[in-house]
Amino acid sequence: MNAAWIVFQKELMEVLRDRRTMMAIGLAALATPLVLFVISEVSTQTATQTYTVGYSGEIPTGLAILLQATGLKLKAVADPAAAAVKQVDLGVAFLPGEIDEYYDPTRQSAQIADVRLQTILGQYDAAQAAAALKNSGIDPGILTPIKLVGHPLSSPVQAASNAFLSFFLPYILITMILTGGFSAALDSSAGERERRTLESLLLTPAPRSRLLLGKIGAITVVSLAAAVVAIGSMFVALTQISLPGSSSHITLSPAAVPVMVWLALLIAFSFSSVSLALGTLAKNFRQGQAYVTPLYFITILPASIILFIPDFNPNLAYYLIPILNAVLVLRDAIVHNSVSWMALTVTSLSLLATGALSWFAALRLFTREALLTK
């Protein structure tokens, strides 16, 4: 039997009996729906929240009904400016021909109430102007000499779903592949030194490259299992809850599925090799954690770029940067339901090269004498 296969089977058996790794995968399955539920609840609450407008003076005819219909509750106050500091979300003084608005921009509730008030006042002004023109026998259409007619090229609902998925899916995929395999990688490298089993393992006639291959294979499988569990639970959760901007349930575009599976394999292989190499440097599990943890922050950063710059359109050179390239390719597949083969090829080569380099590094570390003498 091939030594790599023997090591692979043994490592997987140990992982299945390891509470730490199983708990990490279980938590991944629970945490993803929980995060989605919280996002859904917060967004629903924000959308339906009623804000209080403290006012003085006489409210223009018809405006009160419009404000209340938009979730702005009116409350008479003596001094709107003072009330807007804490007592109410927004202060408004209705003066003849003028409305003075008081709000604290550091309060989120004040910001939302302000946007709602501005929107309503805009619509109210337009309606008043149109009515006045009509009464004077003038066509209100002169207020909009150029009429804008929108023709969305894709469903706005699907676009909102895709925007959410384009950030959330790569994020979950990368973090789960990384964290899911952490424990197994450290147990398989630093753990061998800590348990003092490494020497016995290296004394077997099996070539060291095969031993390492078996270990990397097992860690890759564990990482992928964690990602599958997390993404599976995410999609199950998405059938039960709706997210901001999306009235129907979120679905993944057909092009994104094979791209995601392919990239997940490459990322898992790369991460397994990197974390095994770092774990081999460590003398024990705790030291290994210290070495591997920064990797988490380094890899999360590219995923976050999509959040902050959703329309980031890089040239091909950016696809050489591991992880960032996977995030970009996955984003394009999700948002546009299409794949740039050139970008995918560069990304695949980059991730394969990262994995191969890490594999060689791990092999070098795994065969150095210092592993046993220090």
Add this chain to the structure above:
Amino acid sequence: MTDAAVAVERLEKTLGKNRVLQGISFEAKPGEIFGLLGPNGAGKTTTLRIICTLLSRDAGTVKVEGFDTTTEPQEVRRRIGVVTADIGVYPRLSARENIEYFAKLCGLMDGELTRKVDAVIERLDMGSFAKQRAESLSSGQKQKVAIARAIVHDPEVLMFDEPTSNLDVLASKEVREFMVEAKGRGKCVIFSTHVMHDAERLCDRMAILHHGLIVASGPTEQVRGTERDLESAFLALVEA
């Protein structure tokens, strides 16, 4: 052509700035227990690690059953079994699974695998705890697992590096008995220790290492010489 199972000639090794071995030579033969004695830091463990291919040598030659440790390391590893003081076992595997894992990596398969694992479990009287996870075993039981996995492929050369230093009296006795039994079956046993009493009782021949040099070697009686016991002879040698 020598009949030695292990032949070490002018072996040198430096670790960092420390010249651990300074040209040592000895031979260990089948059917004998060869003692490698010396105080801590004398170079015993380094010598054994070079013999079993874990470390490379800087100069000299080391052969196991005629195979060179540098050019044919895999052939050497097929022919050796090593038991160390550090009892490292996989805690989440049972005693039997631990043995099977190493047996498979040594190339045993199917019927031969089962037969040899069963045989070694019976020989070391491990039947009562073979299915228990290693994490729940005592130190003595773990040491038996370590011995079992080192001998399951029936190697010609067995190396014991301070095998009893972490064990209680009963477990130590069993390890010593095992070494004698292995010698009786024609195996070459190399026993590294700083416990002179054990060495005197068990070893047929020995080499005393001090600061990376062999300061005495030969049959146990010859090394002891006119001193009252081996410990006195050893002290006289290293303090000289």
